[in-house]
Amino acid sequence: MTVLVRDLRSDDPADVAAFARVRHRALPFILWTPEAVVHRLVHTHPDARSRSLVAEEDGEVIGTAQIGLVHDSPEPGQAFLNVYVDPERLRRGAGGLLVRTSEEYLSGEGATKLYAWVLDGPANLAFAERHGYRRRRAAHFLRLDLAHAALPPLSSPPAGVELRTAADYADDPRPMFELDAETVADEPSDVDVEFTDYEAWLAETWRHPLLDRELTTVVVVDGRPAAFSVAYTDGTRYATAMTGTVRARRGRGLAKLAKTDSLHRARAAGYTEALTGNDTDNGPMLAINKWLGYEICATEVRHVRELG
Template sequence: MTVSVRAIRPGDRSDAEAFARIRMLALPYVFFTADSVEHVLARLHPDSHYTALLAEEDGEAIGTAQLSLAHESPEPGQALLNVYVRPDRTGRGAGTALVNAGEGRLAELGARKVFSWVLDEPANRVFADRRGYRPGSTAQFLRLDLTRAELPPVPAPPPGVELRTAADFADDPRPLFLLDAECTADEPGDVDYVFDDFGTWLEETWRHPLQRHDLATVAVADGRPVAFTAVRTDGGTRYGTGMTGTARAHRGRGLAKLVKADSLHRARAAGFTEAHTGNDAGNEPMLAVNRWLGYEVCAQEVHHVRELG
């Protein structure tokens, strides 16, 4: 059996479908579809040098990798490399081949430090350690069965706050971009990001095909967004929240709990049966909100880093 690695062919639907299928088998808590794979390939900023790789064994796709430069970080030379192999095709050399190819490409681009998320399972952590990756922060995946959960009622908004959806900002989403940028700057993580390009945010985030603006709740005060939760779905019955954030001046008022609860109720009313979210393991305020909503931890990933050269 021979394993080879190649980049996804832009516009090749079968490549996009294979990539999405492997990612959903290896990491079912993060949604991928062929449409989302094609969107990222076509829309990510050119400075990211984003590349999607497929590992094939005798013509069968069995592994994936995503690599890019962290071009929105104020620290140059940082890069991202995430590798996933089909659970029933591990131990065949696909992971090693993908890491070698990914690191080689990133080194060519001038990367000096590579960050990678690794599922918190013994075999995966041993693999990362042998490759010279050091563990860092931990993130948790959480799940909620919407067919059985007794959701708490949506709290009453504080005085002067009203609830809308992201869809209400379709004509001018810039206020949501500004709020997203402020919240992202304060998000826990090993890589700092500065979002200051509205056009890039529109292409990469707002217009992402899995976004559901009608399910994304926004808290508004004095005519501007002050808290929000972003929503993506898998094209079926699974719903997930990504970023949930509150403007600095409005923190401590329960707005994160408010927007997440309202969005969950919207999702269940729309027929979604399974809810997913994720958190930095050290973000206790948001973990408390998710426990209150009924979420339970279903898996963990550990952020690893390796110095190149």
């Protein structure tokens, strides 16, 4: 049996569906839909030089890779490489071939440092080590049984604080961009990111097919967005992609207020499962999620390889 690696055919619905299916099998803690896969490939900034690859065995897609440059980092030469193989199709050479193909491409695009997320299991970690990747930070995937969770009751916002949704900013989303840019800059990470391109943010983030603006809660203080909890949904599951507060308003419980409100909205909308993820160094957010009833269901470890 022969394994080959090629680009994802974004105009082929069957190929895109196979990519999403493999990702879901390998990483069921993140929402994957064909629409989201195509959106990421088509709308990622051109400077990222991004590609989506598949490993194919006798016509069946058994592995995937999403790769590109971190174009919005102030430090040049950084790149991402995330490879996942169908758990039922391991040890066929798909992962190694995807890594080699990805590294060759990224090196040709000027990458000098490659970052990859690796599931925290003995076989996965050993695979990364064999390919020259070193362990860095870790992040947890968390799950909440929203159908049966005893969510904390919603309290009335304090004076000067108002709860809105992202849908309220449909006509002018720039305040949401500014809120996102400030909070993501302080998120624990190996790579510093700066959101400066509003049009790119509109294309990649605001128009993402899984973004649920009605379930994304925005906490407004004195008329300005100060905190939010961003909700993604795929029709059956709900996930929070980012919860954060602007620096000047931290320490007042606004992030907790935003996420609690969003979870109540999600349950009222009929969602029974809530997913999220946190860097292991993000103590405040891990504490909020524990308070809400989330439980850790898996862990990934960030790895890095520096090219010569």
